[in-house]
Amino acid sequence: MASHEFRTDRVEVAFTVNGKPVGLAVDPRATLLDTLRDELGLTGTKKGCDHGQCGACTVHVNGRRVNSCLSFAATHEGAAIDTIEGLGTPDNLHPMQRAFVELDGYQCGYCTPGQIMSAVALLAEPCGESDAEVAECMSGNVCRCGAYQNIVAAIQSVRKENAT
């Protein structure tokens, strides 16, 4: 009779978040994004579209940037997950956070954690030197306030700093 059946059983998964070990029993359908926000209270990572189309949910998995809304938490057994909360402290900001402040790389702040996590991961990627190449490498992160010019400038300033 029932055309729908829903699983209510949970699966166990263990990974680290911002260097701290975490063990959870999660709904197998739970995304990494919802798990971080709802289970672990790490609300810095944002949901803008839930379809991998805006980048607000960008976190690092083993150092690489991923859209956490497109990734099931249960698939990350043993992974090292890093979020905006693990990046810098008020007294010791990450250079990328400092650059976003210095060069005004945001307005409403909603896309900002995703932009910063994306930008930090970009530093370790083979991205070309020009502003246009950085803009292309950042094209997975939407900013509806339109702060792109300053975001690119912030990334370039950190890259320049790192190069010297």
Place this chain on the structure above:
Amino acid sequence: MATTTDDLPARHSLGKSMKRKEDPRFIRGKGRYLDDIVLPHMLYLALVHSPYPHARIKSIDKSKALALPGVKAVITGEDLDAAKLEWLPTFHGYDKQMVLAFGKALYQYQEVAGVVATSREIASDGAELVEVEYEPLDPLVTPFQAREDKIILRDDRESKTNHIYHWEVGDKAKAEGELDGSAVRIKERILSPRCHPAPLEPCGVLADMNKATGRLTVYMTSQAPHVHRTAFSLVTGIPEDKIHVISPDVGGGFGNKVPVYPGYVVATVASVIIGVPVKWVESRTENLTTTGFARDYHMDVEIGATKEGKVTALKVSTVADHGAFDAAADPRKYPAGMFGIVTGSYDFPTAFAEVDAYFTNKAPGGIAYRCSFRVTEASFAIERGMDILARKLDMDPVELRRRNFIKKEQFPYPSPLGFVYDSGDYEATTQKALDIIGYDELRKEQAEKRKSGELMGIGVSTFTEIVGAGPGKHFDILGIKMFDSAEIRIHPTGSGIVRAGTRHQGQGHETTWAQIVAEELGLDPQELLVEEGDTDTAPYGLGTYASRSTPVAGGALALAARRIREKGKKIAAHLLEASENDVEWKDYKFNLKGVPGKSVTMKEVAFAAYTNPPPDSEPGLEATYYYDPPNLTFPNGSYIAVVDVDRETGAVIVRRFLAVDDCGVVINPMIVEGQIHGGLTEGFAMAFMQEIAFDESGNNLNTNFTEYLVPTALETPHWETANTVTPSPHHPIGAKGVGESPNVGSPQAFVNAVMDALAPLGITHIDMPLTREKVWRAIRDAEAKVS
């Protein structure tokens, strides 16, 4: 009058690129947005949507959903009808909107039922189990179909027509007479297409009815928390003192978070019934398909002129598509908003504008998307029209504009459509733009390129905006006058708290409001805490939209601070053992006239206000001001776009874009610059990418970010900016507002540039968005005609 920023006198706090006070939380993921708030035992709401744009609802079966473990309630339109909560009023008060569809669904994705459950996932699962039987009906997809009245959409209304209203301003007979007698005349149908603000944070609510206290706390993504409190009270009958609206950090608004949406009401009803908190946060698809869209104006623009290019008359007739309910959040007396600004920066001897609005089977809205109520549409119409006229006259479009500018000595300028422009120096702003971009050189380059068939275009927009509603005598929302408010409390040690009736969504009020108050009082802006968005603590205000925060609340802040200064002067006189008449406020402190070095600071005055007030005076140091502005403000700008169009593919490359803005006195240049970048990015998006389109059956074709294209860093052009400063003569600090100018002023610069590039092919106009395909088709058709 126009000066550059460099020429202004040194200030204490104004005009400085102070870093944002919001920085520490926003760059660390510590902002507190709606969906970040979690309350004990809260439930989640998911909505069921109509798959049809127009359908009779034959039955709704809740039983399977209710049988799902974790589902606590299923709410339908009939349930709300029984509770007399089936309708919610729209903001300008002439229509109402169904909370949940009952009887008929009137647009695709319309909310039909709500499922409340213990988790987000179970609520969504439950929504899938609600079985709705529909009988599809023929839809009305365009306002031109609606105009025929063959199908009547709204059974609930007395008048059996899809026509919502006719609005007009100006002298029709005179304008038509002048047009008929004009040596040169143009007419063009220009569409400002339906688009959506799509802030990155979707809309949402967390309603918390406390049955013990009888008090309802509503956290919501709100640009206007006080108005929402009043609206909630009117809809539910709960006394306003029992409603507490909190708008936490807001992740972008752009007008989308002005209206009240069905999800807000259903979540609140659920919380009232069940007695626990209920959260609803919409999906991106719900955001794009059901909440406030913008534009959708089909405008017939006619301009008459002499052979020498002096304009004689303007007539604009508009057909507006309002969707299934008239939910445009316009001031009550202005159903077409500020569309009367359609004469722009030009001295038209006579003009006439009219708007006829219709119901269609589309989502309701017609909100002002980063503009002050239909100004974007009006500005686009006149700036496109002037370009089309320039081409007909074979005249440079800048030259045509210059021959018709309202001159600086004509201000205050009464326009033929009833507004009194406060100030401006259009010639100076335009000259600055031409100098920076090197206009004459660009025209030479273009002439060379045209010889070899290359399509290079230069587009200008010399627009005038109208922002800052009030004054209250003309403008109201739900009858509430459009004033705004500020409250300042200075603590004994000279720091303080500043509250306003506005609610920022990225505009940086926590920083700029402190700068305004610090400038007036000579205090440290870092020691002035700014708080907005909590209706229990902030004074009543109309909120943040339509670029009204600085023109209205900014005035309230300065005037509240001046009240503090008035009281401070009495205290200063007491401290200086002098008569109040001998004390003057100069160089950001109280000075004893004629006695150099004898002065007290506001900080000293603040301490004395609590420790040593003048005898028989009231201790403490605080002030409130409700500011009803005497007029609107009229920011303006001169924008120039330079584009190259690929003849083979239709691709447009924006090579350069310069925005010279005049928003009056600048509070924080860094924040103004950011606002301009943002508005230009959204203007670019409207010109080239963003559209909510429908197929012939009324299906929404743009329901997520792969279909509704928003710009990323990749396609967004590099912005060049500059400014001139013509202070508003009536604003307490001479500011005019800026957040929307770049969005209002830029789309036509892009489109004018592309049309200029395509001029050799005889192409006059293409409706936005200028996608590669549309441009390619226009080129192909034009070339086919020639060969």
